[in-house]
Amino acid sequence: MQAFLQQLINGISLGSIYALVALGYTMVYGVLRLINFAHGDIYMLGAFAGYYASRFLHGRAGNGFLETSAVLLFSMVACALVGMLIERLAYRPVRKASKLTSLIIAIGVSLFLENLGQLVFGADPKFFPQIIPEKMIALGGLALTNQQVIVLVVALLLMAGLSGFIYYTKWGTAMRATSYNLDAAKLMGINTNVVISLTFALGSALAAAGGILVSLNQPGIDPLMGVMTGLKAFVAAVLGGIGNIVGALLGGLILGLAETLVAGYGSSTYRDAIAFLILIAILLFKPEGILGKGQVEKV
Amino acid sequence: MKRGLYILAAVAGLGILQWGMTSLLLEGPIRQGPYYYQILILAGINIILAVSLNLTNGITGQFSIGHAGFFAVGAYAAACVSVYGRPLFVGAFGFSPPWIQDSLVLIAASGAGIIAAALAGLLVGIPSLRLRGDYLAIVTLGFGEIIRVLILNVDFVGGARGFIGIPKLSNFFWVFLAVGAAVITVRNMERSSHGRALLSIREDEIASQAMGIPITRYKVMAFVIGAAFAGLAGSLFGHYTMYLHTNTFTFVKSFEIIIMISIGGLGSLAGSILGAIILTLLPELFRGFSEYRMVIYSLVLILVMIFRPQGLLGRGGLMGRKRKAS
Numbered sequence: 001m002q003a004f005l006q007q008l009i010n011g012i013s014l015g016s017i018y019a020l021v022a023l024g025y026t027m028v029y030g031v032l033r034l035i036n037f038a039h040g041d042i043y044m045l046g047a048f049a050g051y052y053a054s055r056f057l058h059g060r061a062g063n064g065f066l067e068t069s070a071v072l073l074f075s076m077v078a079c080a081l082v083g084m085l086i087e088r089l090a091y092r093p094v095r096k097a098s099k100l101t102s103l104i105i106a107i108g109v110s111l112f113l114e115n116l117g118q119l120v121f122g123a124d125p126k127f128f129p130q131i132i133p134e135k136m137i138a139l140g141g142l143a144l145t146n147q148q149v150i151v152l153v154v155a156l157l158l159m160a161g162l163s164g165f166i167y168y169t170k171w172g173t174a175m176r177a178t179s180y181n182l183d184a185a186k187l188m189g190i191n192t193n194v195v196i197s198l199t200f201a202l203g204s205a206l207a208a209a210g211g212i213l214v215s216l217n218q219p220g221i222d223p224l225m226g227v228m229t230g231l232k233a234f235v236a237a238v239l240g241g242i243g244n245i246v247g248a249l250l251g252g253l254i255l256g257l258a259e260t261l262v263a264g265y266g267s268s269t270y271r272d273a274i275a276f277l278i279l280i281a282i283l284l285f286k287p288e289g290i291l292g293k294g295q296v297e298k299v
Numbered sequence: 300m301k302r303g304l305y306i307l308a309a310v311a312g313l314g315i316l317q318w319g320m321t322s323l324l325l326e327g328p329i330r331q332g333p334y335y336y337q338i339l340i341l342a343g344i345n346i347i348l349a350v351s352l353n354l355t356n357g358i359t360g361q362f363s364i365g366h367a368g369f370f371a372v373g374a375y376a377a378a379c380v381s382v383y384g385r386p387l388f389v390g391a392f393g394f395s396p397p398w399i400q401d402s403l404v405l406i407a408a409s410g411a412g413i414i415a416a417a418l419a420g421l422l423v424g425i426p427s428l429r430l431r432g433d434y435l436a437i438v439t440l441g442f443g444e445i446i447r448v449l450i451l452n453v454d455f456v457g458g459a460r461g462f463i464g465i466p467k468l469s470n471f472f473w474v475f476l477a478v479g480a481a482v483i484t485v486r487n488m489e490r491s492s493h494g495r496a497l498l499s500i501r502e503d504e505i506a507s508q509a510m511g512i513p514i515t516r517y518k519v520m521a522f523v524i525g526a527a528f529a530g531l532a533g534s535l536f537g538h539y540t541m542y543l544h545t546n547t548f549t550f551v552k553s554f555e556i557i558i559m560i561s562i563g564g565l566g567s568l569a570g571s572i573l574g575a576i577i578l579t580l581l582p583e584l585f586r587g588f589s590e591y592r593m594v595i596y597s598l599v600l601i602l603v604m605i606f607r608p609q610g611l612l613g614r615g616g617l618m619g620r621k622r623k624a625s
Contacts, residue, residue, distance in 0.1 A: 035433050093605045099432065100362060101608040104561045107554050108600035115593035231440070231550075238437065269459075273448040276441035283438050284426050 002141055007264045008257065013148045013217070015256020016155035020210035021233035022240070022248040023162065024203025030179035030243035031199045033099065037106040038086060039207055040230015041113035042079050046208025047128070047221045048121055049075035054129050064132045071131065072154070075212055076205040083204025084197045092193075110230075117223030125222040128215035151213045158209055159249055162202065166245060175199060179243060228272065232259075235279040241292025250290060254278075309479060317472035336471070338583060340539055343474035344532050345575035347481045349559040350568065351528030354485050356557070357566035358494065359521040360501025361428065362436045364553045365443030366529055368423075369416045371548035372446060373530025374537040375456050377412030378465045381405070381538065385466065405468040409477075409534040416530020417523050419446065424522035428515060431504075440550055451545045461544035462537075469538040477535055481528045486568055488524070497521055501566070558600050564613025573612055 021043050028036045053074040057067050090109050094101045135146040166172035177185040178195045186192050214229070215221050236255045240247025255275055263271045282289065320339075324332035352366045381404050388404050427438040456462045488494045496517050499507035508514050537543050555578065563574025581599070585592030603610070 029433075033433070035437065090601055090605070094608060097608045100565070101604055103362070103433070103436065104557065105601055105604045107557065108597050108604065111554065112594060112597035112601065115597060119590055119594060231444075234437065235441070238434070267452070269452055270448065273445050276445050279441045280427075280438055280445075283430055283434055287430060287434060 003264075005142055007260050009142065009144060009148065010264075011257035011260035012253060013151050013256070014260055015236075015253035016152055017210045017214050017252075018229070018233050018236045018256050019249045019252025020155050020158065020206045020213070021229060022236040022252045023159070023245065024207045025234050025237040026240070026242050026244060026248040027175075027179075027199050027203045029237070031175065031182070031196055032091070032095070032102075034091065034102050035106060035234065036200075036203075037103075037230070038109040038113055039203065040226035040228075040233065041110050041117070042083055042086075042204045042226070043207040043211040043229055043233075044117060044221070044223060044226030045082060045113065046075045046079045046204075046211030047215045047225065048117070048126075048211075048223075049078045049208065050212040050215060051126055051128055051221060054131050058129060058131075068131050068150075072209060072212055075208045079208035079211075080201035080205040083200040087197060087200040092196075114223055114227070121223055123223060125220040128219040128221055130219065132216065145217075147216045151217060154209065154213060158206060162206065163245060165202075171195070171198060232275045235275045238279060238289055239282050241289030244289065244291045247289055247291035310476065313472050313475055313479075316475075317470060320471050338579060339471060340469075340474050342576050342579040343471075343478050344536050344539075345556075345559065345579050346478050346572050347474075347528055347532040347535075348556045349563070349571040349575040350478075350481045350485050351525040351532070352556050353560045353566065353568065353571040354488070354497075354528075355521050355525040357560055357564075357571070358485075358489055358501065359497040359518060361518055361522065362432065363439040363522070363525075364436050364550065364557060365423070365439035365441075365446075366525070366556050367548045367550060367552035368439075368443030368446035369419055369526040369529035370533045370536070370552065371450060371545065372419045372526075373412035373416040373533030374543050374548075375450055375462065375533070376415035376530070377408040377534030378462055378537040378543055379456060380408040380411040381466055381468065382462075382464055384408075401466075401468050404466070405473060405534075405538060408468070408538065409531055412530040412534035413527045414530075416533065417527040419530075420523040420526025421519065424519045424526075428518040428522060440553070443548075443550055443553055447545050447548050450548075457543070459545075461542055463542055465537050465541045465543065467538060467541050469535040474535050474539070477531050481531070482568065482572070484524070484528075489568065493517070493520070560610075562600060562603050562610055564610025567610065567612045570610050570612035574610070 021039065024039050024042070025036060028034060028039070050071045053071045054067065057070055086109055090105050091102055094105060132147060132150065137144045137146055137149065166175060174185070174190045174195050175198065177188065177190055178192050178199075182192055185195075210229075210233075211221075211226075232255060233252065236251035237248050238251070239254060240249065240251030255278065258274055258278060259271055262268075262274045320336060321327075323329055324336040329335070348366065348370060352363070355361050355363050384407065385404050388407070389400055392400050392403060423439065423442045427435060427442065430438055450456060451459055489497075496507070496512045499510065499512060500514050500517055504514055559574035559578045560571045561574070562577060563570030563572070578596075581596060582592055585595060
């Protein structure tokens with residue numbers, strides 16, 4: 001029982017990372033109907049931005065809390081800019097062309113970022129500095145690390161902030177309108193280009209936060225770390241119902257739990273397969289996802 | 300009758316070319332000959348992969364990104380047959396010269412590879428082809444990865460160590476015979492009434508269904524044929540490299556095949572061939588500054604897709620046409 005609860009905690013911690021990355025997929029998909037394959041690589045860039053920022057800041061920022069916040073903020077802003085840049089340079093020119101073209105470009109951008117990362121950062125894994133020293137928190141026989149708590153709290157705060165933004169601000173309303181119907185939103189006077197840029201910026205910032213949070217737990221970062229996480233986060237987004245913000249959260253948690261449980265009780269080599277098995281099952285039985293709305297294709 | 304003559308002439312021509320290649324490149328005076336020979340073989344295998352994926356992605360318009368999975372199934376199934384079944388063949392055909400034995404083993408192995416990949420295609424295709432567009436893409440990606448993880452866990456074929464001891468049976472002759480078969484099959488299919496049905500599915504699924512085309516059956520058919528040829532490519536690949544590891548068959552390989560057909564022009568047969576050749580040669584040409592080559596490679600893809608979305612040899616209009624907002 002205790003082992004099970006322990007796995008549960010690990011699963012939720014992992015799941016909240018997936019959820020953060022999945023939010024970016026779901027938001028971009030909601031607005032542009034595009035699977036942004038490069039999103040996983042933004043998560044990688046976020047981890048690297050955090051790595052360099054924390055090496056620069058180490059010992060200068062006073063306490064660990066300030067330092068972590070500064071690193072997180074820097075990396076989120078940097079990745080937001082990169083995300084907007086990618087949208088502007090690679091996706092916007094082909095927005096009018098077929099969906100396939102943007103999908104192939106997304107694959108190209110992803111490969112580009114991975115290989116540029118290997119060139120610039122080096123292909124060998126780097127060790128993310130321990131900004132916050134690891135402490136064990138005993139909770140009724142369960143071993144929690146303070147980092148797991150931080151991951152969970154930061155992830156929840158960010159997600160709450162995002163929901164607040166999307167549901168209670170004017171820009172959030174514009175974003176929802178754009179994802180509902182891009183052309184109609186344009187006719188209502190919404191500057192959809194700005195909204196799309198904003199979507200990319202927000203999604204990328206969240207992915208960057210995910211990258212940093214995961215590096216707090218597992219300090220090895222390398223330029224290909226975003227590939228698998230990106231795919232799994234996408235699975236999480238589809239699982240929850242792509243285009244649906246709460247769905248992304250739910251999907252991320254389910255996926256994280258499923259994966260830790262399979263790795264804990266089954267074979268860890270099947271760990272990567274479980275995400276795809278879940279994906280296939282959900283697509284066969286409920287393609288719109290847990291919380292998604294079904295769409296009828298019209299002629 | 301005439302067709303039979305053509306085929307005979309082609310086989311004879313390939314045989315002569317093979318002899319020429321062996322004496323010039325492999326054992327001959329040309330420096331780095333074996334290197335050029337290997338590039339030729341890999342180009343041939345890539346052509347088979349690209350042409351077969353073009354059938355599903357380009358002609359039928361069903362975007363699959365799990366082609367490497369079928370490639371892997373074919374490669375491993377064929378390697379199993381030749382590694383574990385070869386002694387049987389040698390026993391049964393011991394009286395014949397070695398090259399006949401080798402050819403028979405390769406044909407049997409490739410047959411097994413084709414059948415296994417086609418079955419995998421059927422298994423994947425029937426449930427997933429109900430889905431459309433992005434969902435189909437991501438499911439095929441998932442299936443490709445699942446196939447890879449499953450193979451990784453089968454000890455019988457080497458598991459994580461890789462599959463060793465595969466006899467070197469394929470050569471220029473067999474690879475380009477297979478290239479010819481793939482190209483001719485796809486070309487003939489495209490020009491037949493089946494091919495027109497596939498094209499109509501790509502252009503408008505609902506309209507072609509209204510015209511009485513059984514779209515699911517056609518989609519599955521295209522998918523299975525594409526998978527079968529990927530299996531053939533896998534068999535030839537395994538019998539050339541003599542070693543298989545699941546790391547060769549990740550979704551990066553699937554992406555590579557997609558890049559080939561996209562750069563060449565989705566739906567265009569000549570484009571797929573050109574794309575496969577370009578993508579085989581490009582990394583080799585950039586070998587001098589190898590750190591930059593993958594960066595350049597992906598940049599080329601992005602630029603081609605932005606400035607010429609229909610690909611190098613693709614016709615504009617068909618795929619590039621803007622869909623109605625739905």
